[in-house]
Amino acid sequence: MLDDSIAAISTSLGEGGVGIVRISGRDAFRIADKVISTAGGNSNWLKESHRMHYGRIADPATGKIIDEVLFSAMKAPKTYTREDVVEINCHGGYIPLKETLRVVLAAGARMAEPGEFTKRAFLNGRIDLAQAEAVIDIIRAKTENALKIAVSQLDGRLSEKLAFIQDKILTMLAGMEAVIDFPEEDIQEESNEKLTGSTGEIIGELEALLKLAATGKIYREGVKTAIIGRPNVGKSSLLNSLLGQERAIVTSIPGTTRDIIQETINIKGIPLVLTDTAGLRETEDLVEKIGVRKARELAREADLLLLVMDAQDFYTQEDKRILRELDFSKTILVINKIDLNETLSYKEEFPIPVVKISSLSGQGMTALEDSIEELITQGKAALSETVIVSRARHEDAIYRANKHMEELLAGFSTGVPLDLLSIDLRSAWEALGEINGSTVTEDLLDRIFSDFCIGK
Amino acid sequence: MEYLAGEYDVIVVGAGHAGCEAGLAAARLGCKTLVLTVNLNNVALMPCNPAMGGPAKGQLIREVDALGGEIGINTDRSAIQMRMLNTAKGPAVHALRAQADKLNYQENMKWTMENQPDLDLKQAMVDKIAVENGVVAGVVTDTGAIFKARAVILTTGTYLRGRIIIGELAYPGGPAGNMPSQKLSDNLANELGIKLMRFKTGTPARVDRRTIDFSKMLIQPGDERPWNFSYSSDIEDREQIPCWLTYTNNDTHSIIRENMHRSPLYCGMIEGTGPRYCPSIEDKVVKFAERQAHQVFIEPEGKRTNEMYVQGLSTSLPEEVQWKIYRSVSGLENVQIVRPAYAIEYDCVDPTQLKPTLEFKSISGLYSGGQINGTSGYEEAAAQGLMAGINAARGLKGRKPVVLSRSQAFIGVLIDDLITKGIAEPYRMLTSRAEYRLLLRHDNADQRLTQIGYEIGLISRQRMDRFANKRNLIVEETARLNNVRFKTSPKAQGFLEDRGLVIQQGTSYGELLRRPEFKYRDLLKLSGDMPDLPEDIRESVEIEIKYQGYIKKQQTQVEKFDKIESKKLPENLEYLSMRGLSREAAQKLDQIKPLSLGQAARISGVNPSDISVLFIYLEKANRESGGKKTVE
Numbered sequence A: 001m002l003d004d005s006i007a008a009i010s011t012s013l014g015e016g017g018v019g020i021v022r023i024s025g026r027d028a029f030r031i032a033d034k035v036i037s038t039a040g041g042n043s044n045w046l047k048e049s050h051r052m053h054y055g056r057i058a059d060p061a062t063g064k065i066i067d068e069v070l071f072s073a074m075k076a077p078k079t080y081t082r083e084d085v086v087e088i089n090c091h092g093g094y095i096p097l098k099e100t101l102r103v104v105l106a107a108g109a110r111m112a113e114p115g116e117f118t119k120r121a122f123l124n125g126r127i128d129l130a131q132a133e134a135v136i137d138i139i140r141a142k143t144e145n146a147l148k149i150a151v152s153q154l155d156g157r158l159s160e161k162l163a164f165i166q167d168k169i170l171t172m173l174a175g176m177e178a179v180i181d182f183p184e185e186d187i188q189e190e191s192n193e194k195l196t197g198s199t200g201e202i203i204g205e206l207e208a209l210l211k212l213a214a215t216g217k218i219y220r221e222g223v224k225t226a227i228i229g230r231p232n233v234g235k236s237s238l239l240n241s242l243l244g245q246e247r248a249i250v251t252s253i254p255g256t257t258r259d260i261i262q263e264t265i266n267i268k269g270i271p272l273v274l275t276d277t278a279g280l281r282e283t284e285d286l287v288e289k290i291g292v293r294k295a296r297e298l299a300r301e302a303d304l305l306l307l308v309m310d311a312q313d314f315y316t317q318e319d320k321r322i323l324r325e326l327d328f329s330k331t332i333l334v335i336n337k338i339d340l341n342e343t344l345s346y347k348e349e350f351p352i353p354v355v356k357i358s359s360l361s362g363q364g365m366t367a368l369e370d371s372i373e374e375l376i377t378q379g380k381a382a383l384s385e386t387v388i389v390s391r392a393r394h395e396d397a398i399y400r401a402n403k404h405m406e407e408l409l410a411g412f413s414t415g416v417p418l419d420l421l422s423i424d425l426r427s428a429w430e431a432l433g434e435i436n437g438s439t440v441t442e443d444l445l446d447r448i449f450s451d452f453c454i455g456k
Numbered sequence B: 001m002e003y004l005a006g007e008y009d010v011i012v013v014g015a016g017h018a019g020c021e022a023g024l025a026a027a028r029l030g031c032k033t034l035v036l037t038v039n040l041n042n043v044a045l046m047p048c049n050p051a052m053g054g055p056a057k058g059q060l061i062r063e064v065d066a067l068g069g070e071i072g073i074n075t076d077r078s079a080i081q082m083r084m085l086n087t088a089k090g091p092a093v094h095a096l097r098a099q100a101d102k103l104n105y106q107e108n109m110k111w112t113m114e115n116q117p118d119l120d121l122k123q124a125m126v127d128k129i130a131v132e133n134g135v136v137a138g139v140v141t142d143t144g145a146i147f148k149a150r151a152v153i154l155t156t157g158t159y160l161r162g163r164i165i166i167g168e169l170a171y172p173g174g175p176a177g178n179m180p181s182q183k184l185s186d187n188l189a190n191e192l193g194i195k196l197m198r199f200k201t202g203t204p205a206r207v208d209r210r211t212i213d214f215s216k217m218l219i220q221p222g223d224e225r226p227w228n229f230s231y232s233s234d235i236e237d238r239e240q241i242p243c244w245l246t247y248t249n250n251d252t253h254s255i256i257r258e259n260m261h262r263s264p265l266y267c268g269m270i271e272g273t274g275p276r277y278c279p280s281i282e283d284k285v286v287k288f289a290e291r292q293a294h295q296v297f298i299e300p301e302g303k304r305t306n307e308m309y310v311q312g313l314s315t316s317l318p319e320e321v322q323w324k325i326y327r328s329v330s331g332l333e334n335v336q337i338v339r340p341a342y343a344i345e346y347d348c349v350d351p352t353q354l355k356p357t358l359e360f361k362s363i364s365g366l367y368s369g370g371q372i373n374g375t376s377g378y379e380e381a382a383a384q385g386l387m388a389g390i391n392a393a394r395g396l397k398g399r400k401p402v403v404l405s406r407s408q409a410f411i412g413v414l415i416d417d418l419i420t421k422g423i424a425e426p427y428r429m430l431t432s433r434a435e436y437r438l439l440l441r442h443d444n445a446d447q448r449l450t451q452i453g454y455e456i457g458l459i460s461r462q463r464m465d466r467f468a469n470k471r472n473l474i475v476e477e478t479a480r481l482n483n484v485r486f487k488t489s490p491k492a493q494g495f496l497e498d499r500g501l502v503i504q505q506g507t508s509y510g511e512l513l514r515r516p517e518f519k520y521r522d523l524l525k526l527s528g529d530m531p532d533l534p535e536d537i538r539e540s541v542e543i544e545i546k547y548q549g550y551i552k553k554q555q556t557q558v559e560k561f562d563k564i565e566s567k568k569l570p571e572n573l574e575y576l577s578m579r580g581l582s583r584e585a586a587q588k589l590d591q592i593k594p595l596s597l598g599q600a601a602r603i604s605g606v607n608p609s610d611i612s613v614l615f616i617y618l619e620k621a622n623r624e625s626g627g628k629k630t631v632e
């Protein structure tokens, strides 16, 4: 049970753009060695346990450099899990972090289950008995969070694509298994060419998915952020300046609903998805135009709300009304146009963080970013972490499914018999099943009995 | 008036395929055993097709045989045809199938039972299971006979509140003209608190051989090579009787469509759940409307009968319609039906109430096996009967239960599925239900299980020696092939040129065998010095070498599987109050009471996080009791 090595993103994102990929287990050093290159080679860092080293992460498959990192290799037992542990600190924010995790997984680590590091720490005797229940709570909480996010972040297109590919695999598998389990029925055995063809098609689909995954395009994860406020307070200008300031626009995809545009921006390594209606940029009167109901809906769904007020016309009746309706725990009050009223003062004590900015001059924008980071990492530290973890988990599953399909293809060309081919096909299906939680046996039997006429 | 009629260690209710194995195993393990049946003429009756084996079922027979059961030996003795199926589809799924002489099969099994020391075989209708303080005490028959026992095994097949349906006609009845067991269900459900389910199955008509025109059909002969199920059988000169293949046609399908309204399935007369893999012909015609023809196999029921079984034409339409359907089929134009097709409904037990030993969780000493547990099939029944018999005997002697795992045997998969996942329709063994199919082959059932059968006490020293000898030959030949290197010779050169192949000097025979284009029998042509080995040994060697890569892969998976399987869960865990479990998981775990972490993980509704929680509880309990680390 504990003989494999696990990896995951281990601190929440956002601490100054640094995230940690942690590897724990018997093969931690060997895995790290495959992806990290240092000036002195591994002889150096292997000898010096518990010290920071400088190195580069590269994808062993392509040789491409992913990030410059600080890392430490810690020999068991003086580690968090009491196993060999490597911690890789990535700087470059979200993408390099995700990529680092990906190559670590490809190098032989298994994606950690939620709470698994803590679980190992307990099982290996590092955490004492009194803390056992706390460990259970951590696992439970993390799992629920992860599950919620994993499901909610499965883009509609990804789920559809997955279901489509799974269906194709299942059709092939049911055909093979029906022939094997019911040899006396006149079930037409598919020709080798046809099966090879289908396998090729499925591989094509999986590869396309992997490519999309690499660019992040199939996901819409991240912290859903809505900018709200009464008309003319400067919401659009805030949006534009956020977009302009951010270091890289990760995605820009027209969403599923007709008018909604989503921009994913990167604030201190945290992916923010600015959910915005197309109308937002044309007109200021969001509240009036799409109605109070729509605004409420937006506010409810979002993980983060930026409530904008106008420094020149501060805290009007309408501002008050809007504020009352919001969930304080996820709201930041942004007072815009501070350049036009430098001396603004007020006596209210707001129960939420307040930041004064000028989206025009850029004044206060850094403070706003700090504030966003703090809000996200405090209350919802697990959020951004699990977002990436579950996403990498999906990618890992697709990757494994693809590998099995490739082995299957090779099998067809070398004349491997049916029962062995079915092993690869089944494994491919199971890998994909990990993403949406489906299990093969029942689905398979259902398919056999519905597709083939079997009886006495 | 009730009276004390006898005292036994073990009583088996039923002498079907489950009952016979259970009774024989218990008696052979030294228990004073009584087997009761509704009718002494129905011992080991095959109410459906007298065919044994096929994919997964054939593996079951071989496994039962390797553990010391009777079904394999009895089939070999009574077979009138043997065929190896799936030979082109790979080593894991080769499947032996036999056509048995139905009466001869029964006669042989009954004779074996009658001559088994410590075993009494009697005719009686059991109406009641006596239970005292949660412990089984014996059985009571309809004539008032009380038989006391310390363990009782229920193997009542399709007899519990059996109801026969032929079109519009329905009446209480057991299979093949036998009496149903009317009262026992009530006792089980209402007095013993056992949850019952209602399933159904059906069988086609039997027809007179002399009224069939075989010239319009395709002959299906047996294999020339003499096969045997049992690793201890050496029968080589078996007279084989062929089966025949014909097809339904559009006329058949029109007759069915026109009479559909008279089907009891479609007018709601049947309440039991039938198996999807055994649909009646009317099901097939409705569901696969585009099919122009369905296969019909005509199979002999025995040497000394003219009754033929008509596989493919199972139906519950009225007898009058059956005549029209059958006579529309090519070759059956003048056929005489001698027994009509019928469906049967019966009560069975929800198997999640059982432990892996097949003992009821709620009643100590009460076991059940066979179709009563919701399965269908002779082989499935025999496998459970054997395991129930073994465990009842061991229970009485205070010995550790024998529970086979999913990585050891199809028997393990079968029982684990039943007790862990429960069932919604009659359960048939399929190779696709096994995760490690490549390891659970029919050629290696003896290698997997003979040793266990020997330790249990059902395999004789002599058979163990025979097995050890075979195993040594396999090991030696495998090693030899991996060491001996190819040397060219005129004979080899000729062979290679014929096939257009090239071999490097010095390539080992093992490597050659791993190439897809070489079979073991080709090596015989390449080399002058091949040992003269029996066919089954050559086969095992070929599979072990040729598929080594895949086999290793599955073995690694099994190692992982075994690890979590070996984490035992105490039976008395309080799941409902366990912090951190999801509600659904807690309830399911409380109901199933899994014995290992692995079994827990297979329960639907139990998620990986629940398993993590259980893991921590285990470790916690362990540390509290001062034990050493459970991990690694």
Ligand SMILES: Cc1cc2nc3c(=O)[nH]c(=O)nc-3n(C[C@H](O)[C@H](O)[C@H](O)COP(=O)(O)OP(=O)(O)OC[C@H]3O[C@@H](n4cnc5c(N)ncnc54)[C@H](O)[C@@H]3O)c2cc1C
Binding pocket: A456, B013, B014, B015, B016, B017, B018, B019, B036, B037, B038, B039, B042, B043, B044, B045, B046, B047, B048, B049, B124, B125, B126, B127, B155, B156, B157, B158, B159, B160, B175, B176, B181, B184, B201, B202, B203, B278, B342, B343, B344, B369, B370, B371, B372, B375, B376, B377, B378, B381
């Ligand atoms: C009509 C029909 C069609 C079938 N079709 C198929 C098929 O297509 N494929 C397939 O795989 N299997 C089929 N089967 C199932 C197969 O016959 C059974 O699964 C197998 O025989 C079950 O074995 P068993 O030992 O559990 O029960 P059975 O063979 O049914 O034996 C039950 C035994 O219990 C005894 N018994 C019952 N109640 C009492 C009592 N109260 N007191 C004393 N003795 C009692 C009976 O006398 C009998 O000896 C069919 C069965 C029937 C009846």
